[in-house]
Amino acid sequence: MHHVALAVTDGMLHFELALACEVFGSDLTHLVDPWYRFTLCGPGPVTVGRFRMEPDAGLDALTTADTVIVPGWADVDQDPPAELVDAVRAAHEAGARVASLCTGAFVLAAAGLLDGWRATTHWAHTSELARRHPRVTVDPDVLYVDNGSVLTSAGKAAAMDLCLHLVRLDHGTRVANVVARRLVVPPHREGGQAQFVTTPVPEPGNHPLAELLPWVLQRLDEPLTVEHLAQRAGMSSRHLARHFKAVTGTTPLQWLLTQRIRHAQELLEGTDATVDTIAAATGMGTATTLRRHFSRTVGVPPDTYRRTFRSYETPRPTLTDTDGR
Structure with missing residues (x-):
């Protein structure tokens, strides 16, 4: 069973976090059995927007995951927590596929995972990401970028595009399309990057x-x-x-x-x-x-x-x- 872990701390954006929970944390064994094993990982009880969440495990559990999802980071003017950055870096070094949603790219960049790679984030923050991390090639015109073991998405709805892309990689086109229909979203939106998706x-x-x-x-x-x-x-x-x-x-x-x-x-x-x-x-x-x-x-x-x-x-x-x- 493919293990997906969602890395959470105070200050995450609740939309992207909830989106990942819905895609990977729902019971969709009627489509694929087994589906994903899903774990919420954090340093302790965290505040996300107006909500209080109790993680299933600590951030150190990220190293046991096959895929680590980093939701959007609310305050991009501040450096993300060092414990989150270290945990994401350790998970990647342990062999995990790491994906950021929206401004979660700032966490990946701080961990050094985007150095020398092309990446994206919400268009309103691409200039800041490029300024703070000059070794990253920031592309503001695409929905998401897949570098294999490291993936980044643009903001909000583009995070869904990336999540469906991951489902497609793991389970194929037909399953990804069924998941999209269940969520009443299109598996494909036009973007600057050719995507393995269809209308x-x-x-x-x-x-x-x-x-x-x-x-x-x-x-x-x-x-x-x-x-x-x-x-x-x-x-x-x-x-x-x-x-x-x-x-x-x-x-x-x-x-x-x-x-x-x-x-x-x-x-x-x-x-x-x-x-x-x-x-x-x-x-x-x-x-x-x-x-x-x-x-x-x-x-x-x-x-x-x-x-x-x-x-x-x-x-x-x-x-x-x-x-x-």
């Missing part, structure tokens, strides 16, 4: 595309066009485009391409199918076309994506076992 299908509801979208998802292997979609929906192409913008926030073709990429991600993670086979199953036609669109959208080629998300070994079904489209 979800809108939830079923009373909208003009409620019947069309599931129909399309069952036919991603077919060469669908806007005209095909408009004909199926019984409306003009222009009328269809207006509804797509209202429901999905994008155009019919862009939405269709995103769903093809999303399906390709699932097949790369969950099957041993070749890139050629996946290209056919997703309606891309050829491996060359798939590689071009996949690399541009996701940021890495399909083969690299597959290796990244196979850091854990599970039985791989055949394409026909997993693909019901």
